[in-house]
Amino acid sequence: MITAVQKPFDEISEMVKGHDKLLILGCGSCVTVCMAGGEKEVGILASTLRLFNKQNNISMEIIEDTIERQCDREFFDAVKDKILRADAVLSMACGAGVQFCAEVFEGKRVLPALNTRFYGATEQQGIWSECCAGCGSCVLDKFGGICPIARCSKSLLNGPCGGSQEGKCEVDPENIDCGWQLIYDRMKSLGLLHKLEENEPINDWSTGRDGGPGKIIREDMVL
Amino acid sequence: MSELKAGTNLEKVFKAGHFAVTAELGPPKSADVEVINKKVQYLKGNVDAVNITDNQTAIVRMSSIAAGALVLQQGLEPVIQITCRDRNRIAIQSDVLGAYALGLKNILCLTGDHQKFGNHGTCKNVFDLDSIQLIQALKTMRDEKQFICGDEIKNSKKAPIVEPRILIGAAANPFADPFEFRVIRLAKKVNAGVDFIQTQCVYDMERFEEWMKQVRERGLHKQVKIMAGLTPLKAVGMAKYMRDNVAGLSVPDYYIDRLSGAEDAPAEGIKICVEQIKRLKEIEGVAGVHIMAIEWERRVPEIVEAAGLLPRP
Numbered sequence A: 001m002i003t004a005v006q007k008p009f010d011e012i013s014e015m016v017k018g019h020d021k022l023l024i025l026g027c028g029s030c031v032t033v034c035m036a037g038g039e040k041e042v043g044i045l046a047s048t049l050r051l052f053n054k055q056n057n058i059s060m061e062i063i064e065d066t067i068e069r070q071c072d073r074e075f076f077d078a079v080k081d082k083i084l085r086a087d088a089v090l091s092m093a094c095g096a097g098v099q100f101c102a103e104v105f106e107g108k109r110v111l112p113a114l115n116t117r118f119y120g121a122t123e124q125q126g127i128w129s130e131c132c133a134g135c136g137s138c139v140l141d142k143f144g145g146i147c148p149i150a151r152c153s154k155s156l157l158n159g160p161c162g163g164s165q166e167g168k169c170e171v172d173p174e175n176i177d178c179g180w181q182l183i184y185d186r187m188k189s190l191g192l193l194h195k196l197e198e199n200e201p202i203n204d205w206s207t208g209r210d211g212g213p214g215k216i217i218r219e220d221m222v223l
Numbered sequence B: 001m002s003e004l005k006a007g008t009n010l011e012k013v014f015k016a017g018h019f020a021v022t023a024e025l026g027p028p029k030s031a032d033v034e035v036i037n038k039k040v041q042y043l044k045g046n047v048d049a050v051n052i053t054d055n056q057t058a059i060v061r062m063s064s065i066a067a068g069a070l071v072l073q074q075g076l077e078p079v080i081q082i083t084c085r086d087r088n089r090i091a092i093q094s095d096v097l098g099a100y101a102l103g104l105k106n107i108l109c110l111t112g113d114h115q116k117f118g119n120h121g122t123c124k125n126v127f128d129l130d131s132i133q134l135i136q137a138l139k140t141m142r143d144e145k146q147f148i149c150g151d152e153i154k155n156s157k158k159a160p161i162v163e164p165r166i167l168i169g170a171a172a173n174p175f176a177d178p179f180e181f182r183v184i185r186l187a188k189k190v191n192a193g194v195d196f197i198q199t200q201c202v203y204d205m206e207r208f209e210e211w212m213k214q215v216r217e218r219g220l221h222k223q224v225k226i227m228a229g230l231t232p233l234k235a236v237g238m239a240k241y242m243r244d245n246v247a248g249l250s251v252p253d254y255y256i257d258r259l260s261g262a263e264d265a266p267a268e269g270i271k272i273c274v275e276q277i278k279r280l281k282e283i284e285g286v287a288g289v290h291i292m293a294i295e296w297e298r299r300v301p302e303i304v305e306a307a308g309l310l311p312r313p
């Protein structure tokens, strides 16, 4: 999923200032799963903002809603009227959802309530970690299913560097596992350690961000 | 028929079978050339070549190539460090051409410390290549006379090929984890075409010897010149700091005890370093020492002297 965390409240209250009618719009997909921008979080943010406005004598009508996804056009139909009537939309979707909402409702102010972080998985309740960097040319088959690009702080294809200590990465030994220790352990348990002796050639990064904004065109699907 | 790859002093010392000695020179955190001149005075004549660090620990310093050129002008041979942190393959290859044109012919390939450790923690990093790929790139430039993309190293179709003839170095850390993989990673560097290795500073001699044993079992010491890294300990505080804070470094307690018991801790630190050199000289496959006396370059001559490594060839 795409993970995100809510922006600091001060930043949000400053951002929405001056709008008389605000729609806080949640997203029912990834950000619901990582508990940052689903229906529940919309409710909490709306209450907090109402309280803040009351304490600061700010008059603002706050409307709440959540749609299934903000990165697909069809789901916006259900809230079209609310969006059109609002001065601004405070979107609790990921960065893609915020942008898409703004594109569908051209001329409408759409503001981000979240900081979008990474493609990750739920490590355990309340902990999410990055797993993929969307490099566009997946090499997981060579590394026992652990991504060196996303999970090594230096994206080393021939790791580990000299900073790997007791399974932890030098960059933040408290919180970050050394991706290369994980790869080593996994390859060892798979009986594939010899594969790591091969030199991984210089990478082609052009399939990812370095090739410019990504676009997928499926001729067989395009209408 | 010269078999020398780059023809540098360091390469000749290796070739002649001498026990090589290199040191480290950190360029200034300013444009102050005097800092370099002073350090050169301490080191010249006492070492075979000197590493010029590349913004080590991610702190902005004078460019390693510029500082290296200044060092060379004064008659001391530099080893230019290049990290993968700050430059992509275009910038690195361009710098290699430039370094060679300036007469800088030893290059040490490093991954580079993460920017988090330095004074610009909010910057973007590059890591387009890793250190092993950087070795491979330099070897391709020197031996295939080609850039990474496959183009020949010449200015135009009719122009002559003028490739950079570089002696290629790299680092190895026998003390990081996973220990069993450390020698494999060295083997990967050898396969990529490295000519010499300088290790992370050695304090735990037993672990280093264990690593060297693995190196010999794979016959790697015959394919690459391995120099053991050393950093003389100035004080107990420094020893403890290295033990507790530097990833991949273990400073055994008996060194710490010796330093805390000594009346003159710096002198004791130097004594320890000299003892280490003497022991390292006896290990099969160790081709030299690399003395990283951090901001303590002035004590390098007495270390080299006491270790019986003077005069240099």
Ligand code: SF4
Pocket: A131, A132, A133, A134, A135, A136, A137, A138, A139, A140, A147, A148, A149, A150
């Ligand atoms: S190799 Fe690329 S696509 Fe595969 S997990 Fe890593 S970043 Fe994602």
Ligand code: SF4
Pocket: A151, A152, A153, A154, A155, A156, A159, A160, A161, A162, A163, A164, A165, A168, A169, A170, A171, A177, A178, A179, A180, A181
């Ligand atoms: S310690 Fe491990 S995860 Fe961190 S940069 Fe080095 S190899 Fe990558």
